[in-house]
Amino acid sequence: MKPLEGITVVELSTYIAAPSCGRILATQGARVIKVESPRGDVERTFGPTLFAPATDEENPIYDTLNGGKEALMLDLKKPRDMEIFHEILAKADVFLSNNRPQALKKMGLDYDSLESRYPGLIYAVLLGYGEKGPKTNYPGFDAIAMFATGGFIQDMMVDSDQAYPVYLPMGFGDLICGTILSGAIGTALYAREKSGKGDYVSLSLYGAAMWLFSVMSTGTQFGYQWPRGRYQGGPMGVPYKTKDNRWILPVVNEYERYWKDFCLAVGAEEIMEDPRFCTKQATFDPKNREDCIRYFETCFAGKNADEILPKLVDADIIASELGHFKDNHSSEQALVNGYMSPITYPNGDAVTLAVPPVKMGCMDMPAAQQARPIGADNEAIFKEFGIDV
Template sequence: MRALEGIRVVELATYVAAPSGGRVLADWGAEVIKVESPKMDIWRNYGKTFNGPANDDENPIFDVPNANKKNICLDLKVPESMEALHRLLATADVFITNNRPKPLKRMGLDYQSLKAKHPRLICGYVTGYGEEGPEADSPGFDTVAYWAKSGFMADMRINNPGSYPIYAPGGVGDNSCGTMLAGGICAALYARDRTGKGDKVSVSLFGLATWVMSLMNTSVQPPYNYQYPKTRFEGRPITLPYECGDGEWIMINIMEWERYRDAFCEAMEIPEVASDPRFQTSAGVGKLENRGPLIQILEEKFRSKSSDYWDERLTKADIVHSRLAHFRDAVVSEQAKANHYVEHITCPSGQDYWLARPCVALEEGGLPPYELAHALGQDSREILSQLGYTPEEINALAEKGAIKVK
């Protein structure tokens, strides 16, 4: 039995942040029902942005945040569809949405309105910037609200002449936000077992970015006054990537320099560094005047041999390191496969993919299924029938355009 079996989640959400939270809950056993308008979640077509497929037979970009869910299509501008939604919510434990506060209030789907009608309902809200403050109603995607607003793009660039802000990786803030939402919902469900009351769970892209960037946004404050952005030679030498002779890069991360200094220097064939007074301690390595010289030594040494050579030596020395993998490498790595971080999927079109799955493993529940995202309205008839609608009533709603059935 999976942990959330018996929990029904209604998800009225588009794009990635909130739907990824629904995906996590679905993997943990919840029945997640995605509610889409006839205009569809725009993410259904986003695969075309990457010059790839985006249709019912092959849509992996959409599948990842929407696998393991049922789908009902309701036009909530039609009163009968809104009535159907509330009948569905009356059977639900959780409601998830990323609609902005003002539209939700107009539709009567804000927390206070839902609390009055469905007092045991857990309501999960995803916003760009939080529910208070001057930007509460502003739109926000993760590239802006998470990456740009947090300071990451400006301050984590390599600050050399002519450099640009770092590219914002799409979907990372979204998936992080959805995962945090899922955790908050589980906490609220646990509390409801004791109180009998529903609750409101809210998370924002900007809020989560502030939390995950806390090391940086704390260290820049007095008395630390740590400086960002940095040039290449202002970086900490023992936590940097280095280019090897074959053009590949290796990232090292030595947190206990005094403990690993001699082993590292032996592996790198630089005994002179181990005996250099400037580099005896972690504090010495971290001094600004010592960073550039040590980086230059390591750059020259790494470039003298291939990444295979250095990888083998650093591994034997038990130094934390990794080649800089490419996105195409990560999803087919044996480590990812062995831990079921990715799943081999064959789409109805016949095309194969390795698709990521939520990485939290619950031993007793076993490996969750990986059922590809359902088509728009694929489960409308089944869900409405469960709510007491007759076949004639369902057909009438479809003819009116209030719903779409597959």
């Protein structure tokens, strides 16, 4: 038995963040009824932006976020459709939305309006910037509310005279927020078991950014500066290009513990005892740090990646070749762990789709599923709930 079996979620959301939350809840056994307007979730049409198909027959990006849900079409501008929505919501455990506060209030779907009407309901909303402040009703995508406003896009560039801000991330901040919110909903459901009462649960993209970037931002209060240049990173913590034009990134936090092993692995025995480089404190000197990185650059440039990586692994040094997004869908590590799931579409196209990566002993890893067409389940839902239309 899946942990959320018997839980019904009514999802009124679009794009990525809140739908990804609904997707996670569905994989854990919840019944998720996704409510769309007649025009549908705009994410249904996003695929071609990234060269992916976006049809009822094959829509892999939309399916990643919405597989396993029932599809209900309602025009909530029509009084009767709003009545139907409430008839369904009355039997739900969770209401999930990413509409702006002013929009929900206009529809009478704000928390204050629903709390007394449905006292056991978990009201979960994903916001752009939070409930208060000058940006409360601003629209927000993760690229803007998280990565642009929160500092990532500007401060993660490698600083130089010709540097540009990092290319805007697509969706992964949304997916982080959907994941966080799904856990909070689970906590609220657990609390309801003890109190018998529903609750209000919210998460904002901007608030998540404050938390996610806190390790990098806290030190700025004491003088640490971003962005960083190529030669401002730790010598054992920057990417290095190999002879065969691949990149290897080591990350070593215990500098002195791994220094000699690192030097042996990359062929830098000559500097192993050099007092300018062999302690972390010594590399706080900007010139020493740059000289050390430049020396390692020559070491990596003289060897192929397959010569260096196994030696780093054998030395228990955390390191990886830099990958590409395109590698993820055929990764043996991803496939064998069930993080990528194969799916064959009716037209014969066989691809792999990412699935929520949480593994639980009480259930199998989720499988990729096609999302339902707009309104595909109207008739069945109306019949089940005894709704006359």
